[in-house]
Amino acid sequence: MPQTPDHKELPGTTDGRLARGEATKDRVLDAAERCFAAHGFAAVTIRQIAREAEVTLGVVSFHGGSKEVLFGTVLARRTATLNALRTDALNALQARGGITIRDLVDAYLTPYLEIASRGDPQWRAYAQLIARIVSDDQYYMQVRDLYDPVARDFIAEIRCIHPDASAKAVATVLTLTVASMLSIVASRVRIAGLSGEPASESALDYRSTLVDFCTGGIEQALAAH
Amino acid sequence: MPQTPDHKELPGTTDGRLARGEATKDRVLDAAERCFAAHGFAAVTIRQIAREAEVTLGVVSFHGGSKEVLFGTVLARRTATLNALRTDALNALQARGGITIRDLVDAYLTPYLEIASRGDPQWRAYAQLIARIVSDDQYYMQVRDLYDPVARDFIAEIRCIHPDASAKAVATVLTLTVASMLSIVASRVRIAGLSGEPASESALDYRSTLVDFCTGGIEQALAAH
DNA sequence: TGACTTTTTATACGGACGTTCAGATAGTTT
DNA sequence: AAACTATCTGAACGTCCGTATAAAAAGTCA
Numbered sequence: 485m486p487q488t489p490d491h492k493e494l495p496g497t498t499d500g501r502l503a504r505g506e507a508t509k510d511r512v513l514d515a516a517e518r519c520f521a522a523h524g525f526a527a528v529t530i531r532q533i534a535r536e537a538e539v540t541l542g543v544v545s546f547h548g549g550s551k552e553v554l555f556g557t558v559l560a561r562r563t564a565t566l567n568a569l570r571t572d573a574l575n576a577l578q579a580r581g582g583i584t585i586r587d588l589v590d591a592y593l594t595p596y597l598e599i600a601s602r603g604d605p606q607w608r609a610y611a612q613l614i615a616r617i618v619s620d621d622q623y624y625m626q627v628r629d630l631y632d633p634v635a636r637d638f639i640a641e642i643r644c645i646h647p648d649a650s651a652k653a654v655a656t657v658l659t660l661t662v663a664s665m666l667s668i669v670a671s672r673v674r675i676a677g678l679s680g681e682p683a684s685e686s687a688l689d690y691r692s693t694l695v696d697f698c699t700g701g702i703e704q705a706l707a708a709h
Numbered sequence: 710m711p712q713t714p715d716h717k718e719l720p721g722t723t724d725g726r727l728a729r730g731e732a733t734k735d736r737v738l739d740a741a742e743r744c745f746a747a748h749g750f751a752a753v754t755i756r757q758i759a760r761e762a763e764v765t766l767g768v769v770s771f772h773g774g775s776k777e778v779l780f781g782t783v784l785a786r787r788t789a790t791l792n793a794l795r796t797d798a799l800n801a802l803q804a805r806g807g808i809t810i811r812d813l814v815d816a817y818l819t820p821y822l823e824i825a826s827r828g829d830p831q832w833r834a835y836a837q838l839i840a841r842i843v844s845d846d847q848y849y850m851q852v853r854d855l856y857d858p859v860a861r862d863f864i865a866e867i868r869c870i871h872p873d874a875s876a877k878a879v880a881t882v883l884t885l886t887v888a889s890m891l892s893i894v895a896s897r898v899r900i901a902g903l904s905g906e907p908a909s910e911s912a913l914d915y916r917s918t919l920v921d922f923c924t925g926g927i928e929q930a931l932a933a934h
Numbered sequence: 935t936g937a938c939t940t941t942t943t944a945t946a947c948g949g950a951c952g953t954t955c956a957g958a959t960a961g962t963t964t
Numbered sequence: 965a966a967a968c969t970a971t972c973t974g975a976a977c978g979t980c981c982g983t984a985t986a987a988a989a990a991g992t993c994a
Contacts, residue, residue: 489729504991505941523847527751530982532797540943545983547941619844619891621898622748625814628902635903655904656918663892664885664926671884673846677853693881697926701889704925705918729961730971755952765973770953908991 509547511537514606516548517558521609522618525555556626559617560633562599562610569595574641585645586699592638593665593694600669601618605675611687615666635662644704657705661698668694729862734772736762739831741773742783747830747836749841750780781851784842787824788855794820795859798864798881810870811924818890818919819862825912836912840891871931882930886923893919 515537519528530551534544548554555575573591576582600611617623635658642654668690676683684690742764744753755776759766774777798816802808823835842848843856862882867879893915901908909915 508941524749526749529980533982541982542944542984545944551982566891577791616845618899619895620841621896624898624902627899632899632903639903652904652906653918654901655900656915657922658903659892659900660889660919660922663888663896664780667884667888668842671846671888673849674843674852674857675877675880675884677849678857678879678883681877690881693789693878693930694885696930697882697885699926700929701922701924701926704928705921707921733971756950756951766952767954767974768972776952 490592505547508539508543512539512547513543513554513558516544516554517561517606517613518609520555520558520614521616525551526626559613559626560630562607565594566599567631567634569598571637574637577641583645585642585702586695587597588638588641588645589661589694589698589702591659593698594691596665597668597687597691597694613668615670619663619666619670642702642706648708649706653706657702660701660705664698664701713898730772733764733768737764737769737772738779738783738786741769741779742786742838743834745783746838746841750776752775775785784838784851785855787832789899791820791824792856792859794823799862802866808866808870810867810927811865812884813863813884814927815920816921817886818923819916821921822893822912822916829887836894842896844888844891844895864896866887867927873933876930878931880928886932889919889923889926 503614512533516528516533519533519536520608530544531541533548534541537544544554546558570592573595574588577591596611596614599607602608618627631680639654639658641657643649643651646654668687672683725881737758741753744758744761755769756766758773759769762769769779773782795817798820799813801926802812802816820837821836824832827833844850847880864879864883867883868876871879893912897908897912
């Protein structure tokens with residue numbers, strides 16, 4: 485381990501070596517994101533990612549590490565942004581007061597629907613990847629770290645509105661809400677097939693139906709029996 | 710193609726060659742069912758299935774064909790039974806009359822929850838496998854053939870109750886209901902993590918919460934605006 | 935310039951993959 | 965008994981996998 489000088493050298497700001505490395509790394513992560521989202525972890529090969537990123541094989545390992553590390557990096561990369569959108573929406577509700585179940589459902593679902601509907605194909609891929617891993621208990625360790633903290637904040641708010649509901653009932657309806665939300669991204673082809681109409685371009689087209697469904701569902705399930 | 714004699718030979722009734730072959734084939738299909746349910750198609754190897762079935766490698770191909778054919782066989786094997794349970798429940802409702810949304814939700818969900826809660830680990834595995842493939846548009850071709858016909862029957866009944874709802878809205882709420890149902894099997898670990906309580910042994914423990922959620926959701930989403 | 939670091943290339947390794955098949959074994963039929 | 969068929973075994977095939985690495989290329993800095 486070489487001794488480092490006191491002054492750390494700054495990367496070339498415009499077009500230097502480090503900037504090039506970062507750009508390549510982004511290409512690799514973007515390609516991995518698209519591949520994992522489309523086919524799932526096991527079905528994707530490092531060579532596919534390399535081809536998709538238009539780099540040679542070794543570059544994927546150089547910038548992304550092992551396949552598992554690469555997967556974890558892709559998962560975590562955009563989490564803070566999505567969590568912030570939800571937290572901001574929740575904070576706005578708390579500042580306003582008079583929170584309803586519908587408010588909470590909308591605050592939780594809309595950020596996801598929006599990233600899933602953005603023009604940016606990388607955010608779309610990320611939304612699809614989330615739909616894959618959140619609906620599979622095999623990845624719960626990662627989901628717990630990435631998404632459960634914010635989910636707990638929303639659960640706490642639901643419990644303020646329905647203080648008599650059991651902890652398990654509230655956790656269940658939150659999970660059902662999440663599953664419904666994810667299915668809008670993961671099952672759009674089936675909706676199209678069952679309705680006979682072509683699939684909507686944007687996940688946001690389902691927003692009002694989805695929010696109605698989850699709001700009515702939570703209120704019905706948590707109503708005193 | 711050899712000419713076959715008029716009289717087809719019957720298999721040995723008690724313990725013959727053909728009976729042994731069928732038993733081995735069942736062991737292979739059962740093992741494949743457990744493996745695919747636990748890890749998904751791509752993550753499972755033929756050698757894993759052979760080990761799980763306690764047969765040698767070639768036997769899997771001999772009885773199951775290629776990996777893709779084997780997967781399709783496992784998927785289709787129990788579909789008729791599950792479809793019949795749902796159809797019977799629907800027919801009973803139609804004979805009685807006065808069908809409510811709650812009746813339809815219960816008739817659709819309960820057969821699945823029951824097979825997911827049976828003692829038989831093979832039925833449990835099958836329920837888990839369904840949760841995997843139905844929530845992934847990659848497999849929609851197979852889902853369409855196996856499950857969409859019965860789903861359409863339920864959609865038709867929902868439309869009798871809510872004749873003004875659009876085809877797309879009804880297809881959407883049916884899909885959301887299915888996603889909620891599947892998440893009870895696929896996301897039980899997350900529910901436990903979020904609630905702080907251990908996961909229930911049986912999927913049927915969530916039945917009333919799930920039926921309430923889906924009933925309230927459908928009624929809210931299809932209510933006239 | 936030349937020493938130094940980061941990035942990229944090209945290639946190779948050992949292993950596991952899905953599939954195939956000749957031959958051994960076991961059960962049935964004549 | 966012999967002839968025949970279904971089942972099973974064990975081994976092999978060619979291919980692709982994830983990962984590692986030496987050497988080349990590119991960029992930085994003294």
